[in-house]
Amino acid sequence: MPTLTKLYTMKEASEHNSPGDCWIVVDGKVYDVSSYLDEHPGGDDVLLQATGKDATDEFEDAGHSKTARELMETFCVGELDTSNIPQLEVVAEKQKSYIPDKLVDLGKQYWVVPAAAVGIAVVVTFVYLRKK
Known part of the structure; x- marks a missing residue:
């Protein structure tokens, strides 16, 4: 037995x-x-x-x-006793999907600074060339 x-x-x-x-x-x-x-x-x-x-x-x-x-x-x-422990694959999947979303949010947030710098450079160049 x-x-x-x-x-x-x-x-x-x-x-x-x-x-x-x-x-x-x-x-x-x-x-x-x-x-x-x-x-x-x-x-x-x-x-x-x-x-x-x-x-x-x-x-x-x-x-x-x-x-x-x-x-x-x-x-x-x-x-x-693993009967009440969440499956590791499910936890890993949730973490995996969270990371790219966070990176995408950061990318959306920080595009403004380079775009503003380019815009200011274009305006300054345009004004400078118009005065000549």
Whole structure:
């Protein structure tokens, strides 16, 4: 019979954020690293800073070895419940559509200065040539 995996929300995982009770979330899994804080080669502050958020990027950026990844599995207490988390693609799509609109608005706003400079130059040239 398969073992049931406990599901935790990010809120539940983030409540474990002290040196005596420290949980982190990496790749959708929740780890209780409380007993490993003193042994962690990067120091306990690195793990304590990773509580309350998805620390996957930080974990991957640190370049952990295969041995470290295997050791980490011994601290797994469950998985992150993703049923109420917005899909990343939807968030990324909203951000993607927002950026060009903002740039277009800036372009519309700042065209006046160069146009005014050209207009003033044309008028000054016209007046100067008429006086000759």
